[in-house]
Amino acid sequence: MQRKLLLIVCLLMGWCLQAxxxxxxxxxxxxxxxxxxxxxxxxxxxxxxxxTTQLQMVMTDAGTGQTVLTATTPLIQLQPGAQAITASNVGPLTYTAGAGYAVDANPNGFLPVG
Incomplete structure (x- = not known):
C-alpha cells in the first residue's frame, strides 16, 4: 500500500514541475x-x-568577494528552443558599480582589468 501511495505522489509531482x-x-x-x-x-x-524572464549579472572581486558591478536586463520574452542573446537585443541594460571600484559609466565602456 505504501509503495502505491509513493508512486501516485511521484506521478502527481510531475505535473507541478516546470522546465x-x-x-x-x-x-x-x-x-x-x-x-x-x-x-x-x-x-x-x-x-x-x-x-518571461530577466537576466541579472553580478561581478565580484575574487579576492575580497565584494561586488564590482551588477547589471540587469528588462523583462524579455523567451521562446521555446535556443535563442542567441547579445547586448543589442536585450537592452537597455542597467549597470550599477560597486562601492570603491572605478568602473566606466558608459554602457559600452571597458571593464576593470583583472
Whole structure:
C-alpha cells in the first residue's frame, strides 16, 4: 500500500514541475573586455511554451568577494528552443558599480582589468 501511495505522489509531482532554462556563455577574448561582451550567450528554453524572464549579472572581486558591478536586463520574452542573446537585443541594460571600484559609466565602456 505504501509503495502505491509513493508512486501516485511521484506521478502527481510531475505535473507541478516546470522546465528549466539552460545558459551557455560565450567567453570574450583575452585582453580588454567591454561591457556588451558579457551578454554574448545562448539561452535554451526547454519548456513547451514561451516564458518571461530577466537576466541579472553580478561581478565580484575574487579576492575580497565584494561586488564590482551588477547589471540587469528588462523583462524579455523567451521562446521555446535556443535563442542567441547579445547586448543589442536585450537592452537597455542597467549597470550599477560597486562601492570603491572605478568602473566606466558608459554602457559600452571597458571593464576593470583583472
Amino acid at each position: 528549466q532554462v539552460v545558459i551557455t556563455l560565450q567567453l570574450p577574448p583575452l585582453g580588454l573586455t567591454i561591457k556588451p561582451q558579457l551578454w554574448n550567450m545562448s539561452l535554451i528554453n526547454t519548456s513547451g511554451g514561451s516564458m
